[in-house]
Amino acid sequence: MKNDVPSHLLSGSDIDGSIGTVTPVPITVAAGDGIGPEIMQATLKVLQAAGARIAPETIEIGEQLYLQGHTSGIAPQCWDSLRRTRVLLKGPITTPSGRGYKSLNVTIRKTLGLYANVRPCVSYSPFVATRHPKLDIVIVRENEEDLYAGIEHRQTDQVVQCLKLITRPGCERIIRYAFEYARANGRRKITCMTKDNIMKMTDGLFHQVFDEIATGYPDIQTEHMIIDIGAARVATRPEQFDVIVTTNLYGDILSDIVAEMTGSVGLAGSANIGEHVAMFEAIHGSAPDIAGKGIANPSGLLLAAVMMLVHIRQPDVAARIHNAWLCTLEDGVFTADLAGHASSRLSRPFGSMDFADAIIERLGRTPRTLAPVSYQQAPEAAPAAVSAPTLSVQARARKSLLGVDVFVHQASTTPDALAAAIGSLSLPSLRLQMITNRGVKVWPQGFPETFCTDHWRCRFMAAEQGGEVAPADVVALLGALVGQGTDVIKTENLYAFDGVQGFALGQGQ
Numbered sequence: 001m002k003n004d005v006p007s008h009l010l011s012g013s014d015i016d017g018s019i020g021t022v023t024p025v026p027i028t029v030a031a032g033d034g035i036g037p038e039i040m041q042a043t044l045k046v047l048q049a050a051g052a053r054i055a056p057e058t059i060e061i062g063e064q065l066y067l068q069g070h071t072s073g074i075a076p077q078c079w080d081s082l083r084r085t086r087v088l089l090k091g092p093i094t095t096p097s098g099r100g101y102k103s104l105n106v107t108i109r110k111t112l113g114l115y116a117n118v119r120p121c122v123s124y125s126p127f128v129a130t131r132h133p134k135l136d137i138v139i140v141r142e143n144e145e146d147l148y149a150g151i152e153h154r155q156t157d158q159v160v161q162c163l164k165l166i167t168r169p170g171c172e173r174i175i176r177y178a179f180e181y182a183r184a185n186g187r188r189k190i191t192c193m194t195k196d197n198i199m200k201m202t203d204g205l206f207h208q209v210f211d212e213i214a215t216g217y218p219d220i221q222t223e224h225m226i227i228d229i230g231a232a233r234v235a236t237r238p239e240q241f242d243v244i245v246t247t248n249l250y251g252d253i254l255s256d257i258v259a260e261m262t263g264s265v266g267l268a269g270s271a272n273i274g275e276h277v278a279m280f281e282a283i284h285g286s287a288p289d290i291a292g293k294g295i296a297n298p299s300g301l302l303l304a305a306v307m308m309l310v311h312i313r314q315p316d317v318a319a320r321i322h323n324a325w326l327c328t329l330e331d332g333v334f335t336a337d338l339a340g341h342a343s344s345r346l347s348r349p350f351g352s353m354d355f356a357d358a359i360i361e362r363l364g365r366t367p368r369t370l371a372p373v374s375y376q377q378a379p380e381a382a383p384a385a386v387s388a389p390t391l392s393v394q395a396r397a398r399k400s401l402l403g404v405d406v407f408v409h410q411a412s413t414t415p416d417a418l419a420a421a422i423g424s425l426s427l428p429s430l431r432l433q434m435i436t437n438r439g440v441k442v443w444p445q446g447f448p449e450t451f452c453t454d455h456w457r458c459r460f461m462a463a464e465q466g467g468e469v470a471p472a473d474v475v476a477l478l479g480a481l482v483g484q485g486t487d488v489i490k491t492e493n494l495y496a497f498d499g500v501q502g503f504a505l506g507q508g509q
Helices: 036-049 063-067 078-085 104-111 168-184 202-214 227-236 248-261 299-311 315-330 352-361 415-423 471-483
Strands: 025-030 054-058 087-090 116-122 136-142 152-154 160-162 189-194 221-226 243-246 269-273 278-282 399-409 430-437 440-443 455-462 488-497
Touching: 025 078, 036 299, 036 315, 036 352, 054 078, 078 087, 087 299, 116 168, 116 248, 136 168, 136 248, 168 189, 168 202, 168 243, 189 202, 189 227, 189 248, 202 221, 221 227, 227 243, 227 248, 243 248, 269 299, 278 299, 299 315, 315 352, 399 430, 399 471, 415 430, 415 440, 415 455, 430 471, 455 488, 471 488
Parallel strands: 025 054, 025 087, 087 278, 136 243, 189 221, 189 243
Antiparallel strands: 116 136, 116 269, 152 160, 269 278, 399 455, 399 488, 430 440, 430 455
16 A cells, blocks of 8 residues: 655645644644534544644534525635634535535635645455455546636526636646656556547647656656546556546546545545645535434545645654554444445444544554555655646747637527528628537538527638738627627637637537
8 A cells, every 4th residue: 555645745844843843733624514523523533642733723614604695605714714724624515505605615725726636545455345456546636627617607598608727837737746746655657537539628738738747757657548438447447547637527526436446435535735725625525314323434534634644744643543544444343334344343333433432442553454554754845846836938829810709699590591690791801601509510511410509609710711800800790790689698719829720620610
């Protein structure tokens, strides 16, 4: 078992507390919702018994804050604690159903710049039943961009959209973090997963930056896989993978799948790493169906707390807790969610606090079958590429405006009728080149079988082949369209950057 901790890549110089120091380190603690208070109580009990040198500051977040009118799930004063301690140990939260509520997890990650989500997933065979006893994978997930920007709009009666935003600085930061992580933790291979055979510009940028950065790490083996076949290979041959770096949505889905493959998603902790603040949490949800029963498994949050302890420069305590937890598994002590696993020899499953007490009883022991863990002291200064990522400096490209995509809302029409209505506008600088519906070209020469909604993209390009247009030409076009009664819902300018086309073709174009 590799003893990976993302905190080896964080600056210890910003954090008080080290081995031999009695000064407690302030941390912010948020129990969360559902089973959160129970597993947090169990986790803090273990940390205290193991001698963790921490001074918790408690804040309230989650469902009750939502219902009090804080639509982000956190009160303004709570941010003060996070800025002060720069460390958050967080329980799971419940986001109320319905509109108007934003994910608190996403809010915290984006507001505090927690750009890297790191999830080590390890199998604990033979004590926790799994079909993949050799699984040992770390998912490094970009944590701020992609569809999780949450920029969504309803545009017509039938169509809504969500914007997928991928930036070069965001790609560089997470990919360089993954390489530095692999090097610091003795990992030898990184797999990049995207869907750039379809999303050639967004996922294509992520893949391109991966290839660029990989040249600086000749000691690490690299590969790229399309996310669908990559996920399939992870599910069937996980031993082929070491570190996986990917975008936000893919990483979210993949990390839960891999955690479940270890035997239970309830055993996995995660770290959310930024340049200034770090958040540690279990990856599972708030499980309201068993809340208050005292039977929830605190393991995911406890292992997240182990990662936190290394981050705040207390690796001795981290190893003491982790080894005791492994001994507890070896002795067949399980909570209800794992009571049916192979090594469980108990007449009854342990409750949350009983399980914590069992770990405490084993403090100071090391496992006999599972590999014992040890954590190195975090360095006084982290690699600059990670604590303050070195991003490439790009000269501003020359932008050439080549045309404009005009999106219109039009029901009960046909592609030919729409083209006749808007293509007849007398504009010497722009001409209608193409109409798509849901990305598929329907004019000119579309197919009658193509299903169409009331949402149309009308692409106007410079009338002169290879020519450019002026912004005023676009404004004039929009004025003409609106003047004849066309319902324009959005536009996207079409640029070339240093002569390279900066927009995708339509499907079938």
